[in-house]
Amino acid sequence: MRLIGHLPNEASALTFSDFLYVQGIHNQIEHEHDGWGIWIHSEDEIDKAKDLLKGFAGNPNDPRFHKHSRRASQIKEQEIKEDQAAKEKTFDRTNLFKSSMPYGIGPLTVLIMAVSVGASGLALMNRDSGLPELLMMSNYKTGGLREVMTGEVWRLFTPVLLHGGWLHLFFNMWWLLDLGSMIEGRQSSRSLLGLVLVTGILSNLTQWAFVDANFVGMSGVVYGLFGYIWMKGRYDPSSGLFLHPQIVLMMMIWFFACWFRLIPNVANYAHAGGLVVGAGWGLLSSFWSRRH
DSSP, X not given: OXXXXXXXXXXXXXXXXXXXXXXXXXXXXXXXXXXXXXXXXXXXXXXXXXXXXXXXXXXXXXXXXXXXXXXXXXXXXXXXXXXXXXXXXXXXXXXXXXXXXXXXXXXXXXXXXXXXXXXXXXXXXXTTSOHHHHHSSSOTTTOXXXXXXXXXXXXXXXXXXXXXXXXXXXXXXXXXXXXXXXXXXXXXXXXXXXXXXXXXXXXXXXXXXXTOSOOOOSHHHHHHHHHHHHHHHXXXXXXXOOOOHHHHHHHHHHHHHHHTTSSOSOOHHHHHHHHHHHXXXXXXXXXXXXXX
């Protein structure tokens, strides 16, 4: 889907959406920070839909745009019946990755979660599993990055897969599911993979450089994804990435509560490193998108 623009309120968005449906243009409206976003399903219909939106915005009282709600409802109802009939005849594997979220659940997000839950669960339930010694940036007995320097480069990333407790794991997976799926749904799995790897490695290195290598958790990646979506939503609304102001406020309150040690035993520099890298990436890619 592609975003073609915004309308100021729900009533106008619904009116225009119904008009588009009657014109044969499938669409979806979503409440966003700039108003109500109009999303078009087919790339081939974007130019036509933009022209119609321009006309509607210029004269929303034009009679040709109104009184289409009944016909649009009939079209949607017929499509639902046809879709249900088709589903009864076939098994759609993509349903495994759909949810109430408008962008669905990302398959790569689920894979990363599964690996993290598996690794963390094994390490938490079996303290003698040896996973922390294998996956952390450095064996705490040796210090430095001796293992990385001798070829065990996976340690630069793999601490994000481990967690210090079940609650730590739960909250990180909760945020990863939402933020990761949004990036996959609005952009691609490849974009998410690049973000996870880069923010994971750089947030880990930041924590090691300022403190030590004795830390675990996905929080640096989560703050990296948060920073990326925050900047993209602010400076590149057409990306479809958006965070409600309340979410931004909550994440930043948590960030500073941890930073000032109201919540102890947190890898604060990993949070900071991930946030800076993700926000910087989102900001630069937003400016790049505007120029191209």
